[in-house]
Amino acid sequence: MVVQRPLVLISGEFSELPPGDTAEDIVVGNLTAGSGLTGGGSLSSNTSVSVALAPAASGLILIGTGDSAKLGDDGAAERLADEALSSGNFALSEATAANASGEASVEISTAAIASGDAAINIINDLPEGQFLTVKAGTPIISGSPVGVNAAAQAETIRQEVDRFKIAQVQGDRDFYALGSGLPNDELGLAYLPTSNRAVAFFEDDQEGSYLIAKTIEVSNNGQTVSLGQSSRVGTTTNILHVRAIGHPVEDRAVVLYVDTSNSNYLTAASCSVNTSDNSVNVGSTVVLESRATGSTDLDYDPVTEQIVYGCEAVSYPYQGHINLLTVSGADLSIGHEQVFQPDTNQGVKVSYDINKSGVLCVARNDESQPVAAFYTISGVAFLPQAPAQSILPTRQTNLEATQADFALQYDFNTGKHLFVFEDQPVGTYAVPVIVSGTKLVSAFDGGFSPTTLFRSNSLDFPAVSYNQKLNTITYATEITNSGYIQSLRIADDNTVLGGCEYVYPECVGSGWTASGEDIDLQKAQSVYYSGQDCTLLAGYFQLTHTFTLNSGLAVVFKQEHPAIAPTNEYRQNNFLGISQQTVSSGEDVVVRLTGSIDTTNANLSGGIFYYPDTVSSGLTAISTKPTNWSGEWQSIGMAVSSDKLSLVNPLSYNPNGISY
Amino acid sequence: MKAICRPSNHKNKDICLYLFSDETQVDIQEGRMVVGHPLDPEFIVLDCTQSNAVLYEGVTSPSGWAGWKYKYSVEESWVLNDEWEDPNA
Numbered sequence: 001m002v003v004q005r006p007l008v009l010i011s012g013e014f015s016e017l018p019p020g021d022t023a024e025d026i027v028v029g030n031l032t033a034g035s036g037l038t039g040g041g042s043l044s045s046n047t048s049v050s051v052a053l054a055p056a057a058s059g060l061i062l063i064g065t066g067d068s069a070k071l072g073d074d075g076a077a078e079r080l081a082d083e084a085l086s087s088g089n090f091a092l093s094e095a096t097a098a099n100a101s102g103e104a105s106v107e108i109s110t111a112a113i114a115s116g117d118a119a120i121n122i123i124n125d126l127p128e129g130q131f132l133t134v135k136a137g138t139p140i141i142s143g144s145p146v147g148v149n150a151a152a153q154a155e156t157i158r159q160e161v162d163r164f165k166i167a168q169v170q171g172d173r174d175f176y177a178l179g180s181g182l183p184n185d186e187l188g189l190a191y192l193p194t195s196n197r198a199v200a201f202f203e204d205d206q207e208g209s210y211l212i213a214k215t216i217e218v219s220n221n222g223q224t225v226s227l228g229q230s231s232r233v234g235t236t237t238n239i240l241h242v243r244a245i246g247h248p249v250e251d252r253a254v255v256l257y258v259d260t261s262n263s264n265y266l267t268a269a270s271c272s273v274n275t276s277d278n279s280v281n282v283g284s285t286v287v288l289e290s291r292a293t294g295s296t297d298l299d300y301d302p303v304t305e306q307i308v309y310g311c312e313a314v315s316y317p318y319q320g321h322i323n324l325l326t327v328s329g330a331d332l333s334i335g336h337e338q339v340f341q342p343d344t345n346q347g348v349k350v351s352y353d354i355n356k357s358g359v360l361c362v363a364r365n366d367e368s369q370p371v372a373a374f375y376t377i378s379g380v381a382f383l384p385q386a387p388a389q390s391i392l393p394t395r396q397t398n399l400e401a402t403q404a405d406f407a408l409q410y411d412f413n414t415g416k417h418l419f420v421f422e423d424q425p426v427g428t429y430a431v432p433v434i435v436s437g438t439k440l441v442s443a444f445d446g447g448f449s450p451t452t453l454f455r456s457n458s459l460d461f462p463a464v465s466y467n468q469k470l471n472t473i474t475y476a477t478e479i480t481n482s483g484y485i486q487s488l489r490i491a492d493d494n495t496v497l498g499g500c501e502y503v504y505p506e507c508v509g510s511g512w513t514a515s516g517e518d519i520d521l522q523k524a525q526s527v528y529y530s531g532q533d534c535t536l537l538a539g540y541f542q543l544t545h546t547f548t549l550n551s552g553l554a555v556v557f558k559q560e561h562p563a564i565a566p567t568n569e570y571r572q573n574n575f576l577g578i579s580q581q582t583v584s585s586g587e588d589v590v591v592r593l594t595g596s597i598d599t600t601n602a603n604l605s606g607g608i609f610y611y612p613d614t615v616s617s618g619l620t621a622i623s624t625k626p627t628n629w630s631g632e633w634q635s636i637g638m639a640v641s642s643d644k645l646s647l648v649n650p651l652s653y654n655p656n657g658i659s660y
Numbered sequence: 661m662k663a664i665c666r667p668s669n670h671k672n673k674d675i676c677l678y679l680f681s682d683e684t685q686v687d688i689q690e691g692r693m694v695v696g697h698p699l700d701p702e703f704i705v706l707d708c709t710q711s712n713a714v715l716y717e718g719v720t721s722p723s724g725w726a727g728w729k730y731k732y733s734v735e736e737s738w739v740l741n742d743e744w745e746d747p748n749a
Contacts, residue, residue, distance in 0.1 A: 234703065287703055288702045288706055290678070290707050316741075331689075
């Protein structure tokens with residue numbers, strides 16, 4: 001606090017009163033503090049005022065204290081102003097950049113529009129110039145996939161793949177009568193790779209109802225067949241349940257049959273072929289089992305070089321059993337019998353499993369249900385692995401009680417066994433059976449869904465054989481007086497892929513009967529004739545309109561190899577393009593070629609593949625890409641919109657390295 | 661007649677499997693049975709051997725003989741096999 005003293009005049013000079021003195025008669029006023037000041041009061045005392053400052057003052061501040069206190073500026077306002085200026089400049093800069101970006105966007109958008117227009121123009125331009133005008137060999141509907149035949153004429157194509165193709169053997173005759181009389185029962189067929197001959201075993205009443213053996217030789221070009229002279233097997237007549245198989249090491253055909261002249265005992269003979277004249281040398285007949293026998297079946301074990309046979313005892317005790325047959329020239333010997341299913345009701349099949357070195361055996365039980373068991377082979381005996389168990393859901397099948405109308409074939413390609421059978425709803429079905437330890441993975445245990453082969457029962461048991469070159473199973477049967485032959489393969493997902501069903505007698509030719517005439521095929525058997533790469537099918541054919549039985553007519557079907565050039569066949573691999581017009585046979589038709597965008601089909605689904613329909617001239621969609629095995633179908637295009645189909649050449653699709 | 665039957669120690673005791681004429685040559689060997697001339701047999705039976713088949717000679721044929729239809733033994737002669745069913749029926 002500053003103490004101010006009153007001024008006095010002493011001796012003419014101003015001075016202050018000495019401390020403690022007081023001026024007399026002096027009137028003292030008051031000091032009033034104005035705005036922004038505090039303090040004040042009577043001047044008679046030490047009165048002062050102070051500057052009042054707001055808390056956290058910014059701008060004018062008091063610097064120093066006491067007498068040295070002075071008002072000053074703290075600079076805050078200047079800083080705020082500078083920041084505001086900087087912010088304004090930054091905003092201005094950003095606005096400039098944004099403007100520039102917007103202009104660039106406009107440029108990009110314009111370019112994109114131009115690119116899209118260009119793409120549309122390209123698509124629209126693609127079909128132009130990729131047409132071919134060709135003469136139609138058949139009536140063609142606009143929008144149909146078409147191919148070219150050997151006469152360079154366009155024909156509508158359907159879904160077919162060469163690898164499945166089964167075509168008739170070309171030649172003057174393509175059926176051959178093995179006998180001339182009435183057959184009695186089944187027919188056996190065996191192929192000998194070394195001799196490159198097949199031997200058929202059948203009964204013919206024109207030859208005293210003896211069991212006859214006859215050589216079948218398919219010529220080198222695979223187009224003609226030569227037959228040898230008849231040779232009798234044994235001295236008895238009226239045989240039943242004939243089965244035959246080739247023993248490749250011994251180069252002999254072994255036949256099994258039931259001899260009704262000898263209490264229905266199971267009998268066998270080992271036969272060889274004289275290739276110089278195609279005669280058959282028949283060894284001594286051998287009774288394998290002195291027991292009444294029903295159905296029989298055979299397969300070959302290449303490891304032990306024995307034949308596995310299965311059969312059914314049809315009188316007490318009823319049972320299905322298997323055994324091994326050793327062949328040494330004309331001599332036969334048997335191993336140790338193994339019963340795998342008691343109470344069988346006809347129908348025993350065996351199938352050797354090369355991967356598991358054993359045999360899968362199937363029999364029908366008293367409830368007409370198929371049961372299967374698996375045994376490995378040790379010497380001349382069997383070792384049980386998988387006991388008899390169901391392979392189909394209970395009570396589902398419609399196996400006839402009096403016929404062994406199911407088939408079993410090992411698939412060397414997948415290591416699975418294919419079981420073909422009848423079922424409800426009425427149809428013929430196929431499902432794989434897989435040996436897995438003590439389990440048989442099947443429709444029963446593995447939940448496999450059987451694949452429908454036909455929506456009808458076959459009238460007799462089917463003939464199955466394995467094509468070692470194409471790795472397919474050949475399946476032949478008769479459905480409602482028409483014969484069918486088809487190639488099958490087991491897919492990875494355990495469905496059964498089927499090739500085109502080839503119908504005979506359409507394929508048989510004029511030597512047999514008119515095209516399309518009804519037939520009745522009985523007791524069919526087939527073998528793969530590796531020497532000529534064809535499948536030999538033999539059976540009894542009956543003309544239903546005359547009911548004249550013809551004994552053992554053999555028909556040869558050649559499974560055409562992909563390398564063989566197409567000869568006037570409808571096939572997918574001939575795909576040329578899509579017809580643009582509906583024309584009659586002989587007229588010119590414009591075809592949009594592969595590599596183009598076809599617009600003749602509507603209601604397409606973008607991204608979906610299309611292939612020729614199985615039976616019609618149209619297209620069938622499939623959502624998945626072709627699998628590794630393209631046996632069933634091949635894409636001829638993929639839809640790029642609802643009315644644009646990008647056509648591709650199926651020949652260029654080569655998923656597994658096979659060249660067509 | 662000659663009857664070939666399972667022996668008394670066999671599970672199918674006395675079952676008659678074959679019935680041949682007296683003139684037919686039958687040779688039951690260690691591993692098989694040969695019927696007919698040894699050098700040109702009529703047929704060979706692999707499941708009839710010296711250990712599981714016996715030969716009875718001089719028997720009389722029963723009515724409607726068929727394999728497994730009858731049992732035969734010296735003591736009881738021919739006895740119908742109750743379990744037999746005609747496989748051709």
